[in-house]
Amino acid sequence: MSFVSYLLNGISLGSVYAIIALGYTMVYGIAKMLNFAHGDVIMIGSYVVFVAVNRTGLPVPVSILLSAAVCTILGVVIERVAYKPLRHASKLAVLITAIGVSYFLQNVALLIFGADTKAFSSVVSMKPIQLADGQLNISGETIVTVAACIVIMVCLMAFIKYSKAGHAMLAVSEDGGAAQLMGINVNGTIALTFAIGSALAAVAGVLLCSTYPSLTPYTGAMPGIKAFVAAVFGGIGSIPGAFIGGILLGVIEILGKAYISSQLADAIVFSVLIIVLVVKPTGLLGKQIQEKV
Amino acid sequence: MKKLSKTTKSSLVTYGIVAAAYLFCEVLMRTGHMSSLLKGILVPVCIYAILAVSLNLTVGILGELSLGHAGFMCVGAFASAIFSKCMAEAIPVPLVRFILALLIGVACAGLCGVLIGIPVLRLRGDYLAIVTLAFGEIIKNLINAVYLGLDSNGFHISMKDALSLNMEEDGQIIIKGAQGITGTPSDSNFTIGVILVLLTLVIVIHLVHSRTGRAIMSIRDNRIAAESIGINITKYKMLAFSISASLAGAAGVLYAHNLATLTASSKNFGYNMSIMILVFVVLGGIGSIRGSMIAAVVLTLLPELLRFLNEYRMLIYAVVLIVTMILTWSPGAIELRERYSLAKLFHKKEKEVQ
Numbered sequence: 001m002s003f004v005s006y007l008l009n010g011i012s013l014g015s016v017y018a019i020i021a022l023g024y025t026m027v028y029g030i031a032k033m034l035n036f037a038h039g040d041v042i043m044i045g046s047y048v049v050f051v052a053v054n055r056t057g058l059p060v061p062v063s064i065l066l067s068a069a070v071c072t073i074l075g076v077v078i079e080r081v082a083y084k085p086l087r088h089a090s091k092l093a094v095l096i097t098a099i100g101v102s103y104f105l106q107n108v109a110l111l112i113f114g115a116d117t118k119a120f121s122s123v124v125s126m127k128p129i130q131l132a133d134g135q136l137n138i139s140g141e142t143i144v145t146v147a148a149c150i151v152i153m154v155c156l157m158a159f160i161k162y163s164k165a166g167h168a169m170l171a172v173s174e175d176g177g178a179a180q181l182m183g184i185n186v187n188g189t190i191a192l193t194f195a196i197g198s199a200l201a202a203v204a205g206v207l208l209c210s211t212y213p214s215l216t217p218y219t220g221a222m223p224g225i226k227a228f229v230a231a232v233f234g235g236i237g238s239i240p241g242a243f244i245g246g247i248l249l250g251v252i253e254i255l256g257k258a259y260i261s262s263q264l265a266d267a268i269v270f271s272v273l274i275i276v277l278v279v280k281p282t283g284l285l286g287k288q289i290q291e292k293v
Numbered sequence: 294m295k296k297l298s299k300t301t302k303s304s305l306v307t308y309g310i311v312a313a314a315y316l317f318c319e320v321l322m323r324t325g326h327m328s329s330l331l332k333g334i335l336v337p338v339c340i341y342a343i344l345a346v347s348l349n350l351t352v353g354i355l356g357e358l359s360l361g362h363a364g365f366m367c368v369g370a371f372a373s374a375i376f377s378k379c380m381a382e383a384i385p386v387p388l389v390r391f392i393l394a395l396l397i398g399v400a401c402a403g404l405c406g407v408l409i410g411i412p413v414l415r416l417r418g419d420y421l422a423i424v425t426l427a428f429g430e431i432i433k434n435l436i437n438a439v440y441l442g443l444d445s446n447g448f449h450i451s452m453k454d455a456l457s458l459n460m461e462e463d464g465q466i467i468i469k470g471a472q473g474i475t476g477t478p479s480d481s482n483f484t485i486g487v488i489l490v491l492l493t494l495v496i497v498i499h500l501v502h503s504r505t506g507r508a509i510m511s512i513r514d515n516r517i518a519a520e521s522i523g524i525n526i527t528k529y530k531m532l533a534f535s536i537s538a539s540l541a542g543a544a545g546v547l548y549a550h551n552l553a554t555l556t557a558s559s560k561n562f563g564y565n566m567s568i569m570i571l572v573f574v575v576l577g578g579i580g581s582i583r584g585s586m587i588a589a590v591v592l593t594l595l596p597e598l599l600r601f602l603n604e605y606r607m608l609i610y611a612v613v614l615i616v617t618m619i620l621t622w623s624p625g626a627i628e629l630r631e632r633y634s635l636a637k638l639f640h641k642k643e644k645e646v647q
Contacts, residue, residue, distance in 0.1 A: 034419040082615055085623030093622045095358050095422055096575055099568060100614030107608040221564075228423060261452060263471075267434035270427035277420060278412040 005136055006258045007251060012142040012211060014250020015149035019204040020227030021234070021242035022156065023197030029173040029237035030193045033091075036098035037078060038201060039224015040105035043217060045071045045202030046209045047113060050120055060123045068202040075198025076191050084187070102221070109217035117216050120209040145207045152200060153243050160239070165192060173237065222266070226253070229273040235286025244284060304498045307583045308491060314590070315487045330597065336551045338593045339486030340544045343493045345573035345589035346582055347540030350497055352571070353580030354506065355533040356513030358422040361409075362541050363566035364429030365402045367557055369542025370549035371436055373398030374477045375467055377550065379443060381478050391480040395489075395546045402542020405432075406535035414530045429567060436557040441468040473556030474549075481550035489547060490586070493540050497582055500536065509533045572610045575617055 020042060027035045045067045052063030082101050086094050126140030160166035168189045171179040180186045208223060209215055226249060234245025249269060256268040276283065297305070318335060321327045344366065351359045373394035384390040413424045442449040443465050468474055500506045509529045511519040520526055549555050559565060570589075577588030596606050620626045 028419075034423070082619070085619050085625060088624070089618075089622035091419065092352070092356065092358055092579075093618045095419060096571065097615050097618040099360075099571070100611050100618065103568060103607065104611035104615065107611055111604065111608065225423070225426065229427070232420070232423070261438060263438040264434055264452070267431040267438075270431050273427050274412060274424055277416060277424060281416060281420070 006254050008138060008142055010251035010254035011247055012145045013254060014247035015145045016204050016208045017223065017227045017230045017250050018149050018243045018246025019152055019200050020223060021231040021246045022239065023200050024228050025231040025236055025239065025242040026193050026197050028231070030169060031083065031190050033083065033094045034098060034228065037101040037105055038197065039220040040102050041071050041074060041198050041201040042205035042208065042224060043109060043220030044074060044105060045205035046120065046215050046219060047109060049123065049206050050118055050215055053123065054121065064123065064206055067206065068199045071198040071202035072195045075194040079191055079194040106217045106221065113217065115216065117214045120213040120215045122210040122213060123206055124210050141211045145211065148203065148207060153239070157239055169193060226269055229269060232273060232283055233276050235283030238285045241283055241285035300502050307494055307498065311487060311491055311494065318483065334593060334597055335483040336481060336486045336547065338590050339490050340547050341573065341589040341593050342490050342586045343544040344541055344570045345577065345585040346493050346497055347537045347544070348570045349574045349580065349582060349585040350533055350537040352574050354501055354509055354513065355530060359425040360422050360564065360567045361425035361429030362570050363562045364432040365405060365538040365541035366545035366548065367432050367436065367562035368405045369398035369402040369545030370555060371474065372401035373546040374474045374549040374555050377478055377480065378467055378474060378476065387478065387480040390478065391485065391550060394550065395543060398546035399539045399542045402545065403535050403539030406538025407531065410531050410534045414527060414534060426564060429564065433557045433559070433562050437471045439468055440466070440470050442466045471556065473554060475554045477549055477553060477555055479550055479553060481547050486547055489543055493543065494582065494586070496540070501582065505529065505532065572614060576613055
């Protein structure tokens with residue numbers, strides 16, 4: 001039974017990774033850049049919920065909406081100020097800027113909220129479900145996280161498949177220049193992608209901190225990087241890939257922690273990344289793109 | 294006297310700066326004008342200078358972003374500290390011990406560079422950055438989990454705890470998991486640090502100005518063009534990457550022998566350290582060897598001198614990274630710069646006409 005409960009924990013953590021990975025994979029698909037600051041947007045979103053619930057006593061749904069709104073604005077502002085001027089610059093420059101933004105967010109949070117760990121109270125009020133005569137205990141957080149992940153995934157795929165803005169996203173990720181010639185507002189589409197990704201990051205932050213209730217300015221960094229690993233694992237640019245990659249990575253991490261070594265869990269996750277990139281650099285569901293001269 | 298070429302002159306200026314700075318510090322120390330605080334950061338300054346110059350080889354000359362530079366430093370530090378601790382009694386002369394430890398640290402870091410380079414250098418850009426980051430974290434994680442002991446039967450290794458090493462009674466624990474290595478002989482000093490900085494500079498500057506260096510830079514500027522004129526991309530990339538890794542290892546050796554306790558925390562060997570070195574490189578000018586050395590020295594000394602800024606230091610670093618990149622690369626800023634310099638040019642021409 002303990003194996004099943006580890007597995008469920010893994011799927012729960014994996015669902016959070018999957019939601020974060022969506023933000024990475026969409027931005028990477030469209031802007032062809034690795035948004036290092038994505039993990040720190042998660043952290044900012046969690047702090048907003050923390051302040052809203054614990055300090056001002058706002059109801060939970062309102063504070064989650066508030067957090068999503070703050071993160072959306074933050075994401076769009078970051079894109080506009082830091083990334084847009086570098087749209088045609090070298091990849092190295094964009095990457096260094098993204099690292100700078102990530103560092104900036106961490107240190108702003110450090111100055112405002114301090115380095116001490118905040119105890120995040122869970123926003124999920126659902127009672128745990130007991131199965132198999134109380135041997136298997138499924139927490140409310142697990143159920144809500146997995147459900148949220150599935151709902152978000154389905155909505156997002158429907159949005160991209162059926163809405164006009166979704167078609168524009170597909171077109172820009174395929175060929176930005178050609179999309180512009182067809183009359184698509186490329187800058188607007190990229191901004192929309194950042195907005196959606198950041199709003200998802202806020203949701204992911206709340207779910208993550210509800211399951212692992214400690215919040216510091218560095219909370220977002222590691223899950224952010226691991227979610228990127230998940231996105232690469234599933235094939236970057238692919239939405240179902242982010243889902244599968246996220247779940248697999250979460251399960252690998254929790255099982256590794258339980259059966260191999262809790263200290264080496266991160267090392268195991270990162271080794272998975274290196275192995276995936278060496279064996280299949282495009283990930284599980286990624287497309288092979290030929291480079292043209 | 295034969296006239297010196299421009300590059301020779303430039304590198305001589307770089308060596309001259311180091312020598313002058315060394316003499317200046319020595320004079321200050323001898324005459325007792327240096328505070329103990331400042332004395333304490335002389336060796337770290339050398340460490341950061343070596344790290345910045347070596348990272349510039351990867352970022353500026355090879356054109357690939359490595360976020361795991363602290364990982365190589367970690368390998369060098371621990372390999373050499375294990376050696377020095379085991380040999381503390383067998384080799385009584387500190388200098389000989391240090392040189393041997395240095396060779397071992399550099400070799401181990403270089404070997405790691407080659408091992409990680411084989412899979413990593415097939416990737417490009419963002420993937421390469423994230424894998425080097427992953428590598429740095431793996432190294433840090435592994436070292437924090439490992440227990441190593443030495444007794445009359447040889448080495449014992451365990452990933453669990455000190456008890457499961459099953460050592461004889463005369464055994465001595467060398468690495469104690471997250472507590473790291475304690476009691477490394479402090480064999481390094483400022484003079485050794487400066488000599489290492491000079492050695493690093495000589496190696497990197499010679500490499501950059503050699504045929505090999507030009508091949509590496511051609512890969513950076515246009516990989517496909519370089520390949521089409523017959524440059525072996527993998528070979529030169531690997532060469533630059535492993536040299537950069539081994540120099541970081543040398544910095545690690547210096548680090549390990551400067552402190553009595555060596556632990557692998559996220560502060561000294563983690564992602565933050567890699568970013569800090571990157572800030573030195575970016576601020577000093579990507580590709581400019583002298584620049585990254587000076588930036589490392591200034592940015593290490595500055596926070597110590599301006600203590601009140603300490604809280605905001607990291608914030609300032611972040612802003613510096615973003616602003617430098619935007620000013621260097623954004624079309625608006627480039628246009629502005631060109632207009633400004635053209636105006637200056639015209640101004641000059643007018644003067645000449647008159």
